[in-house]
Amino acid sequence: KKRVMLVDDDPEALSLMERILTDEGFDLIKVSNATEVGLKSAQLSPDLILLDFLMPEINGFEVCKALRENDQTRSTAIMAVTCLNKEQDIERIFACGADEYLAKPFRMEQLVEKVRQLIGRGRLVE
Numbered sequence: 001k002k003r004v005m006l007v008d009d010d011p012e013a014l015s016l017m018e019r020i021l022t023d024e025g026f027d028l029i030k031v032s033n034a035t036e037v038g039l040k041s042a043q044l045s046p047d048l049i050l051l052d053f054l055m056p057e058i059n060g061f062e063v064c065k066a067l068r069e070n071d072q073t074r075s076t077a078i079m080a081v082t083c084l085n086k087e088q089d090i091e092r093i094f095a096c097g098a099d100e101y102l103a104k105p106f107r108m109e110q111l112v113e114k115v116r117q118l119i120g121r122g123r124l125v126e
Contacts, residue, residue, distance in 0.1 A: 003027040005046035007037050008081070009055045013104070017050060017081070020050070020108050021115065034058040035062050042072040047119050050102075053093060054076035061096045068097035077118045081106070 004026045008014045014030055021028055029044055031037055034055045041049060053060030060080060065072040070090070079100040080093045093101055100118055102110060 001025065001027045001043065002048070003029065003120060004047045004115065004119075005029040005037070005041055005044070005049045005061045006029045007034065007049060007055075007060075008052040009034070010052070013052065013081075017111065019109055024112055024115070026115070028035075034060070034063050037063050038066050038070060038073070041067060041076060042070060046076060048079065048115060050079050050081045050115070051098070053080050053084055061092060064093075064096040064098055079114060079118055081111075086119070 004021055006014055006028060007016050007116060009032050011032065014032060018028055029040060031040055034057050036124055051060050051063060060082065064078055067076065067078060074118045078098045079102055080098045081104060083104040086095065087101050090101055100114055102114055
């Protein structure tokens, strides 16, 4: 079973994504605190991390950079799921290492489709 880590400080967003992805048959790891992402992803090796970019303690840009700098998580696929939608924000999201971007609010089909694509493809490690 493919394993997806959900990172969001909003409990409603987490439970929405959880419902959608559980129905699709994925194994889920939920993280509501950005500081735990590095440790948990190194321990549990998810196939994909869905990362909210606007969180209180550490923002997604920092989390994403840290994941890319760690050998254990460097090749994990990361999708930003965020309400940031300005062009320069999206450029920054990709610049810090995200593989894909999904704007909130999203439609269920969009989420499922992008998750499937990313998990099917894996990350192309440089």
